[in-house]
Amino acid sequence: DVKLTAVNDDQLFVFEDYLYQVLLLFSRDTHVQSCFSTSASGCEPARSFIKKKIGAEECSVIYPPSGIIPFYGFSMLVAPVCFVFEDPVHLYFIFRQFYMKYFFNLHHISASPNAIVGLCVLFESLLRQISPDLWFHLQEIQVQPLRIAFKWMMRAFSGYLASNQLLALWDRILAYDSLEILSLLAAAVFVLRKGNVLTVTSESAIEAIFSDISSIKVIPLLQFILGH
Incomplete structure (x- = not known):
């Protein structure tokens, strides 16, 4: 590995x-x-x-x-x-x-809200509430956003963000003592690229839009999503 x-x-x-x-x-x-x-x-x-x-x-x-x-x-x-x-x-x-x-909760099934299943539910709930038009567009073209976000959350975004941004994210996990930050960031990334997503209608195009998220800034996105 x-x-x-x-x-x-x-x-x-x-x-x-x-x-x-x-x-x-x-x-x-x-x-x-x-x-x-x-x-x-x-x-x-x-x-x-x-x-x-x-x-x-x-x-x-x-x-x-x-x-x-x-x-x-x-x-x-x-x-x-x-x-x-x-x-x-x-x-x-x-x-x-x-x-x-923390990370153990990302790799086994549990009813805890901090486990991976609870984080997936939170991600979908946030995306529906914050950007219903984006959510319904994805449903209409039969693309499940969780298929994209799941790999981010399972690895706590490691390998997907720039190193300084990843450490800033993990610092927030420690500060809030919660993995729910991962769901918040995943939803925020989708909202950030909403304009691109609404213009395409295929799963491959959606995956291409989110194939590289290394340029995003964690703190502004978390502030945005927490403001909602």
């Missing part, structure tokens, strides 16, 4: 060694399993079976030891923190805490 994502980013490739150190340790850190015990959804960590006795409870082990199976783009959750902390030890523990407190 490091090779496919972060190393291909012209701002993040210099952190390759840090990413390997942090992610290797994270995958083996059993403390991360506590995310599951505190989750309201009751989800369980991934398990594997030793001695080829599939289904035998006494032969099951949590694997990887952290209980978290990395997915495509996982390293992008670590890379931005490398701009802030030079010491790998500090980098690791800050990332681990950030993941356990």
